[in-house]
Amino acid sequence: MASQGLLKSLEDAGNKISEVSDDRYIAVLTHYDADGLSAGGAFLRLLDSLGKKYIIRSVTDLSDENIKSFFKLDADLHIISDLGSGELESISKYKNLYNVREVLIIDHHKVNGEHGDVTLVNPELYGVDGGSADCAAVLASYIGYKLMDDPYFTEIGLVGATGDMQIYDPKDLTFKVLEDAISEGVARKIRDFVFFQNRSLPIFKAITWTYVPYIPGFSGRDDVGLRLVKKAGIEVEKGSGVYKTVDDLSDYEKNRLLEEILHYILGLGVDDLKPRDLMSDIIVFTKEEHYLLRYSLDFSNLVSAAGRLGKDFLGIVVSSGIRGDFVREMEEIYEERRKLLGKYLSYVEATKKVVDDVVIVDLRDTDVSPRFGGTISTILSKSLIYSDKVVLVLLRNVDKIKISARAPKSLVDQGLNLSEIMKDVARKYGGHGGGHNVAAGASILGDDDSLIDYLLELVKSSLST
Secondary structure, eight states, X not given: OOOHHHHHHHHHHHHHHHHSOTTSEEEEEEESSHHHHHHHHHHHHHXXXXXXXXXXXXXXXXXXXXXXXXXXSOOSEEEEESOOTTOHHHHHHHHHHXXXXXXXXXXXXXXXXXXXXXXXXXXXXXXXXXXXXXXXXXXXXXXXXXXXXXXXXXXXXXXXXXXXXXXSSOOHHHHXXXXXXXXXXXXXXXXXXXXXXXXXXXXXXXXXXOOSSOOTTTTTOHHHHHHHHHHTTOOSEEETTEEOOGGGOOHHHHHHHHHHHHHHHXXXXXXXXXXXXXXXXXXXXXXXXXXXXXXXXXXXHHXXXXXXXXXXXXXXXXXXTOOTHHHHHHHHHHHHHHXXXXXXHHHHHHXXXXXXXXXXXXXXXXXXXXXXXXXXXXXXXXXXXXXXXXXXXXXXXXXXXXXXXXXXXXXXXXXXXXXXXXXXXXXXXXXXXXXXXXXXXXXXXXXXXXXXXHHHHHHHHHHHO
């Protein structure tokens, strides 16, 4: 059952949006990841349906510069989505400095400070862990669903929840949105092995382009996938140059392929495979026709690809329900992301270091895009090998250092709080940091030889208190 307090705050937020005069602007600022862009898509669909004037922007972080630029927009209502809970002091300061009329924050990250004259909608205020439920897309889509009685909004919410890894054990409002989507006939749920999640891709790609769990030497390897499909005695094509997908396989073929996959993985030295690690719920969108939009994982990866490659607007537009040429452009981006991710993960394997309970991946001297930091840290945290460790990924972003961190629940239960660690490192080096106790990040201004040692000391100290 969703928190009643949260539902009331979402209803009030919807009223604020509806009450803005049609001749005045509503400005939206959202995050560049799959959740943030999906939330942006929900707001685009909602504001367009209401006949409002609007401006929608996306950013990689909520720096003072980005806040100031956003507040310079002439609007009656400024909405900050999937960001803001950790920067309340700065938001309030610049709101007053630029005489901003009203600010509405729709977020699910840890709250830092008092929100004062800013309206904050956040599950954390109602005792719900925003790291495991009620991401920004779920919140934004619920507002749209209730205001417009439009079932497509539930699909948007599920795309964002998939991107934030909240769909696999849905709780609170996330669970309700999934139930609503199923009852509306927008979605259905099936359960299968993780190797068969990417059901729309050619089978030799689908089985290895699985990163939950991440398996070095297997994940992302088209050559391995092709070898295993052939070894299982399965034809790669179904005729006329069209590749077979998961949905084209018989039960017998799937079982044969699974046997070959497991045999190969065991040969890599992964000896602790558990059935629960290899099974997953798959959300099917029943109204979608395009193969990359039919399953929530594919759709979410598509939106994520747009954000990671700097085409944020495409993620917002397609998640809002607009199709046509935009989807064709997204197909190209999706493939580019696949290739880049394979390249970046080869860097990861070459540079990673394990120190006690921490995996350090220092990519500061590589050409890895800082927009991929969260993707890399999440993939490693879901690895069968590193799932019990803290993952810290460091990247260079022009004159700043971006840190993306993930932690297992077992260490969080021992007192580890990545959000506080990222705030501490930002206080020492300048910049800002925050997030959840299990997933957080920082963008810092300083950089020296002691940075990694300081991060390791913060983790060690957090676990010893």
